[in-house]
Amino acid sequence: MKHVVALGLSILLFAESAHAVETAGDTAVEIKITAEIEVTVKTADGREEVKRMPAAKVPPGTAVIYTLNAKNTSAAPVADVVMTDPIPAEMEYVDGSVSAADARVTFSVDGGKSFATKESLKVKGEDGAMRAALPADFTHIRWQLEKPLAPGEVRAVSFRARVE
């Protein structure tokens, strides 16, 4: 049985609908994403050290660290930078793992249609009543950077999600 994999195509939903998605290169901002895992390795002197590696060994249960890098590649400052990332369908957000320095972080529980703070999100529970959203309910994470990006500046944000 194969899962239907939610590809990056879903960004169409949360991108401002009037604007088409363009490929990086001829734009003022580039965004890159990496998927990494933490592995504990033994150093030569026998100590254990946690290292980040590309997400190559990823059985169910593994926490993957997604890091988004937004870079201003233009000669002018850019403002109102909003980064959005869907949490893959096969993964579950690790509570409290989002980095939020200089950014307002909001979550979506409706496939990226609307975003709100974690505390204010509610979903319909199995009994039909509304309940507070759990990390497993989150479908997207959004970072609204509080400061403009100067020319050449890179801003990184990250979160962790676990393979179900």
Added chain:
Amino acid sequence: MLRHDLKRLASSLAAAALLWSAADTASAVGADAGITVSNTASVVYTVNAVLQPAVASNAADFVVDRLVDLTVTAIGVTYTSVTPATNGAFLFSVANISNATLGFNLSAANNATDPFGGTDNFDPTTLTAVVDTGVIGTYEPGTDVATTMDTVAEDGTFGVWIVAAIPGGQGNLDIAAVTLTATAREPGIGGAALTEEVNPENPLVMETVFGDGAGDTDAVQDAAFSDSGAYQVASADVTITKTETLLSDPINGAAPNARHIPGALVEYVVTVTNDAGSAFPATTLTISDVLPGDVTFAPDTYGIGSGIDLDGAPQTNAADSPTDESSFAAGTVTVTVPSLAAGASAVITFQVTVN
């Protein structure tokens, strides 16, 4: 799950299919091995307060690895009772709790530790591990013959019998403990052994990771699991004793003056007992007593031609079944007892004279 439905909806819509994809149930053990998990971020921004087109990132892709995990569980909660010289069967359950379809090899071994707290004190003659097919939960010798399970889907379980040949004459309540080890392997007939890549580097290749625990006799993360069961022999425990009493001699007369001199009369009492703890009656017991050459069987102790007493009933010396099942011939007293219940005894009495 709501979130999954929403995500699938998003994905379907985004793909402009505008159709619901076929209902897709998530596996209980998590993401399936081999699927690609893709993640593409996006960014929007303003330049001089003018909103710019959204920009998509690269796709951060990785393939979910194969997490090999399995359990073996003894289904029987106590001994399988088995009579000597027959086969006993003990049932186990094997579960594939990996995120992939796997095949399984099975092996049965003797174990010195009784999982039910008794003392293992013998090994069956042969042990065979076979898959429980046909009527599930019933060992069928002609049907349950497969010694491997070639294809088990994730979350699939199957039963395995360890069939043990119990030696003839094995004592009542004797215990033999056995262990079933199931080892995961590639699915399909004759699937290859699994190997684990410790430090993979390519996110887009499905690796194999061992996530199994340690069973009774296997180690953690070895793609194998084991559990133990035991057989207890249900038999009849028969003992035989013989006593001798000097009755009289031709010179000194009756006991206690009598001596073991030629012509002395001696009574033998042979007692055959089926132990009270026996699981079964002992049946068709044949008791033979070859008399020494220095004594002569007294042929008429209990009547003419009747020198043997069985539980108070005179027996003829002739081999004349069905009158009785006792005889004296060629210097040998032979008595047949049809059945001895647990705790019962048969007492055989006869007399001889010293030559």
